[in-house]
Amino acid sequence: MPIVMVNIKEGRTVEQKRAMVTGMTKVVSETMDVPQSAVRIIINEMKGENFAIAGTLVCDAPAK
Amino acid sequence: MPIVMVNIKEGRTVEQKRAMVTGMTKVVSETMDVPQSAVRIIINEMKGENFAIAGTLVCDAPAK
Amino acid sequence: MPIVMVNIKEGRTVEQKRAMVTGMTKVVSETMDVPQSAVRIIINEMKGENFAIAGTLVCDAPAK
Amino acid sequence: MPIVMVNIKEGRTVEQKRAMVTGMTKVVSETMDVPQSAVRIIINEMKGENFAIAGTLVCDAPAK
Amino acid sequence: MPIVMVNIKEGRTVEQKRAMVTGMTKVVSETMDVPQSAVRIIINEMKGENFAIAGTLVCDAPAK
């Protein structure tokens, strides 16, 4: 039943996504007391120009 | 008024999308008792590596 | 696989919702060529003060 | 940066939610290589009459 | 055309919501070059136990 949508900045590898959905499904299954088979996860990848923090587009933020 | 967001795996044709939004708008209009002109539908297409069922990315699932 | 989120104004009956999800699932199944068992639908009910059209809250709009 | 929305059936305790967001934040932080402080999680609770699987409202599904 | 969903903590007055949708519609209309009549805004109100920052539910965070 649980349906999760994760908004992340684009650029992650498939391996990172694989590890995230595996770990996230386990957490949701254990804490919400549902079988892992019931869990769905949607990943939404955001370009730097499509995400803003404190009024500034991420693509405009100074590099860390 | 009704606003619908449909998450589907990428790869459908424009014809399939056309048929879906036509049929979906009709159903929503009739069951929610609103004119078709009030219905908005957003389609979100997901890559295989951006959708997981039961902890497995769709791109990793064995071909059917 | 298809996951649908429907935003509607609150106040519909369970019968209306039942008819909507039945019809919507059929349309999605037929047009997206997936079994009905793969379709998930989430209904989000909105209070009149939580939905605005053209800058006006629905609860403030003149009665039709 | 990561923003997560989790759709679950209503009825979970605050303790369950607490455990879920703690575990989920840890997974996202580790796999997406971001500090936990960057992670936001929104929980959307669904009534049985507002969620459908395979065309059937959860409130209509036979009790397990 | 633009459809906006705003997730906020519950507890705001209708007056605050009114001011927000008025101002937001104006900004979207002017910057996206669309008439205000095309803008739709959905407000999603979150309970303190349904929103987490850095792994902590807002209802558990120390009062400011």
Next chain:
Amino acid sequence: MPIVMVNIKEGRTVEQKRAMVTGMTKVVSETMDVPQSAVRIIINEMKGENFAIAGTLVCDAPAK
């Protein structure tokens, strides 16, 4: 705290997006009485074939 998702048709410039998130963050901050630093905005760009009004895909609508 406020998290905003804006669905717009693709094709806008980064300058338009910059102006939108700046103005929108200001409005949300002032009306919701939160610091601008708390506001997050996600922009979802829609292809003409992924958005329908009144049952018609935007890519099928007659040019204005």
